Amino acid sequence: MKSLQRQLFLAFTLIMALTLGGLAIVLGQTFPILQLQESSSESDSIVRHLDEMGIAMENSEREELRQRIAGEDPGVAPVQFLRLIVIVFTVAFIVTVIVFHRLTDRYIRPIDLVTATTMELAKGNYSARAGWTAPGTQLGMVTAVNALARNLQEMESMRETEAERLETLIANMGSGLLMIGRNSEISMANSFFLNQIGKDDDRLIGIPYKAAALPEALVILIDTVSIREKPVTEQIDIIAETGIRTMAVYSAPVIDKHGGWLGIVVVMHDISELIRLEKIRKDFVANVSHELRTPVTSIKGFSETLMDGAIQDESAAMQFLEIIHGESGRLEMLIEDLLDLSKIEKEGYVLRLQPVNVNEVIERSVRSISGRLKNREMTVEVDYPHELLIKADPERLVQVLVNLLTNAVSYSKPGTLIKVTAAETAGMASISVTDQGIGIPAEELPRLFERFYRVDKARSRDSGGTGLGLSIVKHLVDLHGGTITVESEPGKGSTFTVSIPLADK
Template sequence: MKSLQRRLFLAFILIMGITLAGLASVLGQTFPVLQDQERKAESEAVARHLDEMGIEMDSTALEELSRKMAEDGSGVAPARFMRLIVIVFAVAFIVTVIVFHRLTERYIRPIDLVTDTTMELAKGNYTARAGWAAPGIQIGLVTAVNALARNLQEMESMRETEAERLETLETLIANMGSGLLMIGRNSEISMANSFFLDQVGQTEEGLIGSPYKAAWLPEALVTLIDTVSVKEKPVTEQIDIRTDSGNRTMAVYSAPVIDKHGGWLGIVVVMHDISELIRLERVRKDFVANVSHELRTPITSIRGFSETLMDGAIHDEEAAMQFLEIIHGESVRLETLIEDLLDLSKIEKEGYTLRLQSVSVQDVIERSIRSVSGRIKNREMTIESHCPAGLTVKGDPERLVQILVNLLANAVSYSKPGTPIRVVASVSGGMASIAVADKGIGIPTADLPRLFERFYRVDRARSRDSGGTGLGLSIVKHLVDLHGGTIFVESEPGKGSTFTVNIPLSHS
């Protein structure tokens, strides 16, 4: 697109050229007429002069005189006149073009610069500037356009910054570990993040834009929102929500959104899943209660029998010996409980590491069997073991022995005297599987999911009589997890149980 200055300049040249050419053409046409009139006037003047001298000329002689005068001056004056016209017009044209060019350069070019700059601004190029610094009335227009461009550039920069912040905020809200729900002033849901949608089992398309009372939200949550709407004050409650993964406990905070002028904008709801905290609190309470109970039983026995001895039973040798045996047994049980608690605490401590190395499974099985051989002999039981030659795992040998000793001790404690126990090792999927099977009392199916909890006992009375602390399987589970393995149990009441431990092979 041609600039305004260039278009005006070309138009001016064209108009000036046409004007001068037309003027020259008119002058060229009128010159012969003027020349004939001049010749006629000269011939008449000559005739008058001759007449005054007494020389008379008839009309024929007068015409002849005029013709002779025309022939003497023809071809000279017209050529000179035309050259003069061309030179004068050319000089006038050049001077006028130069003057007009200077005028357009000074007054029209700033308009072209401003136009180009505004076109670039309209395209979104806010870095464009009109480069004009000459003084004059045009500098105000150029300065205003440049100021507008700078303001637009700053606004664009601020918009990009705000867009980045908004995108970051949206990403944060979408991926935050708490549920967020926004309800507009018209009681319609305007926003809900993915955590909230997952917890209430809804989709964004089915929730956004719907009135919160018609959006199939949990009844307790709707009641909470109604309370905030009526009271216009923040409310915090703990509610239970049924989800696909089961019942979840939520800590819900809801508050009205009010602008600085007191206008009602809506309601915000923030929902935290505290199910795990509730579970851990329950586990902590159960743990404290169980520890207290487990400690109270032997301490009560030790205190009771020691007081009996102090009251005079010590003089009865047979009774004193029986009481001392009970006190010794309870003290051993108390020591075992404390050792298991310390061991479990050490295993669960953050930063606890194993001394991993290549370990022979056969050696682990043999060491474990030797550790429980005395108890096996007392109950007249037998252990049958089978392990492929050269089978090795990556683990801590002492902790692997501890795992198997706990499993074998349980098998001995909960099996009838004279029944066999089998320990079988095999390879499956890059793991060494060690199975400990017994013919004991078995475990009900309902108790299997909680079997590895601390202090959980299927038969509390029999477990306590067997000398168990209720921590053995919990220790086993933690040690197996530290080895990167798995443990599971299969059991049928009255027919026995099989505990299977999977530990990664040493080469894997």
Template sequence: MKRFQSKLLRTYSIIIGLILASLGLVLGQLYPVFVNYSTVTLIDSKMEQISTYLVETELSKEEQANVKQLLNSTLQYQEIENGQHSLWLFLFFVLLITFLVALFLGSNIFKKYAQPIEHLTETAMELARGNYRIRAFEDDFSGMSTLSNSINILARNLHDISVMRETEKERLKTLIENMGSALIMIDRNGLVTIINRSFMDQLQISIENVDGKLFRKIGLPDQVEAFIDKLFLTESSYREQIQIKRNLHTYYKDAYGAPVIGEHGRWLGIVVVMHDITELIKLEQVRKDFVANVSHELKTPVTSIKGFSETLLYGAYKNEETLISFLEIIHKESNRLQMLITDLLDLSKVEQVGYEVNLQKVKLNDVLNRCIDMSTHLLEEKEIELAFSVEDSVKVLGDSNRLMQIMMNLVTNAITYSSDHTTLHISIFKNEKYGIFRIQDEGIGISKEEISRIFERFYRVDRARSRNSGGTGLGLAIVKHLVEAHHGLIEVDSEVGKGTCFTVYIPLVKS
């Protein structure tokens, strides 16, 4: 597109050229009259001079008349021819100079007044394209300063609005993407307009770009699609707890949906927000199981103590042998009840938010020696051998008493679930980050389905053996929380019938 100034200058030059050309044609038409008048006047003046000269000669009157006539026609032809040629050249140069002067003046005038208009036009076009950073040149001499100032104010306002809009857009996008709840917005045609990362992660949607696609085509679970269909049918707010089964696991979602209403009450679509309440459901179930298990575990020793004490009160105490037997049972059940209460108190303590251990430099070999000394009688009862692989220089950052509790629980469990005349393999070593304690038995082992549950409270792999050994079912739960309190890790590797290997990682002392 040609510039406005060039168009205007070309139009101006054409108009001036036409005007000058017309003026030249008019002057050309008037020229013969002027030439004839000038020629006659000039010839008459010269012929008078010639007549005066001829009178003084000796020529006859007839000869003088012939000479005058010849000279008159010759002079008239030469004057007219010379006058026409000179006048045309004069007109051409005068009109050319006039055209060039007019063109020069017009160019300066247009540059002064048309260029600001052109610049303002380009500025307005850039603003229409969305370039709000452009500014118009403010020139007081062109008379466009008021308009330029107005356009600049408009540009600044548009730029501020654009920046504010982009900021709000980024805030909204950040909020939607980083909110813990899953969110999806669907228009009235069933097309996805907004979806956040949490929604895709929770429902394991593999499609990266789902915007603008039909919600039935993005792989939503059937329960979620049914919930969305219900929202479209009712066109009203609705809440439902959705249960989704995937890969042998069950996930619970608290879904809330509502219609999106635009201006003048126009129905635009729906928005669905889902909260993952799987952990809350599990915690509620764990709480129920915990209460039931505690009640059951407390009921068993209390029932035994109450039953044998009542029997003694009804006269069994008179038989010394029966008395001693019953008292031993009551003592055993009291110890069991005490252990259960102690473990419950320990578990309650380590599960508290903000629980911290007294971290000091501890040598794992020293903790292991204390643990073996306290477990010697258990090893001797089942004639279990120990196989050691221990590095002496493994020093970790931990609480020696709590580390002792971790090792003691693991060693006791290994002895409990091992058969007689087997071997217990104990290793202590380190890597770049952790001091590692590993204990491997040759016991009954744990199935893969049960490995994920062994750290639950009161969960037992072999309930009969654990109960007979006096275990409370809380040892591994306490171990797990204590390891986490040390910022460590615990791993389990087991095979049914071959044994179980527990590996504990405790951070090393930083040198």
């Protein structure tokens, strides 16, 4: 597209060229008339001069004289005249063009710059600017357009920033988000939602939600919102790669201020962990109640029996008192473990970490269960480096190993062997306790460290355990920044491995 300055300049040049050319042609056509008039005037002057001198001339002689004067050197004067016209008109044309170019450059070019800038702004190029700095009334117009361009550029930058923030927020939020347009087509789905249902964004966006193979319960929920045109909240189960997940789903219609239907929004939050924790809490309350009720019932029953007269029978009374003493000891052990676990789980609990030699911790732990080992005629075989320092709380680490060794003694046959080994592995000290006990089925391993969880409930209770030992072990190992793993085979035994960070050298 030609600029306004160029168009005006070409038009003015063409008009000036035509005008000056026309004038040149007209002047060229009138030159013979002027020349004839000049010749007549000259011949008349000669005749008058002759008359004054007393020489009379007839009319035929006068005509002949006029023609002779007009015929002398007829080509010189027209050529000089035309040359003069061309030179004058050319100079006039050039001067006029230069002056007009200066005027258009001063007053029309800013308009072209502003027009070009506004066209770029309309295309979305907010970095465009009108480059004009000359003083004058046009500078205000150019300055205003440049200010508008800067404002639009800043607004576009802010809009892009906000859009990126919103996109990042939606993509990384801990809840699933699904947007359905007015035509029942899926317009947006964040990564959390796609991961939960196992779908790909490219295959989901733009297709009707009923054809997107969404979970049936979710489709029914969306249909309900579409019919009722009111928000709906439900709890649904979705089959995911990690298993069945429980979702709290909130779905609501999107309606503009004029009542127009825009679509449906679905927000899905994974509450599987909350459901699991709630179940653990309920199981914990039930297990605590059960574990407390058993010794309390025994104590109450035998004490009532003694009060009813059995105390008179010395042998029976002693037997009942031994039972009461044993049950009270079990009750005391349960309460101590509960208090210990509560203290460990309490926020702000801090271990007294210090460099500790692993062999000292193992030796102390083995000495602590020496009585149990003697009663069951079992032995412990130890294998550890002479010097292996770890960063740990020695008392709590002894508690960890004592719990593991106690379980190994309780769930192994009398006369069997327990192995305790220690080694350095990838910046960690690994301490393993291996028994030859009953073993643990593979399906039971994930729940092994839950409070009051028992693999063999009858035998566990007979062993005198509270069901809290492994839960305490897991919490203490986590507080040390370590890990605990289990390898087990039913009927052959189990190996518990505790990994604790090494001490700084």
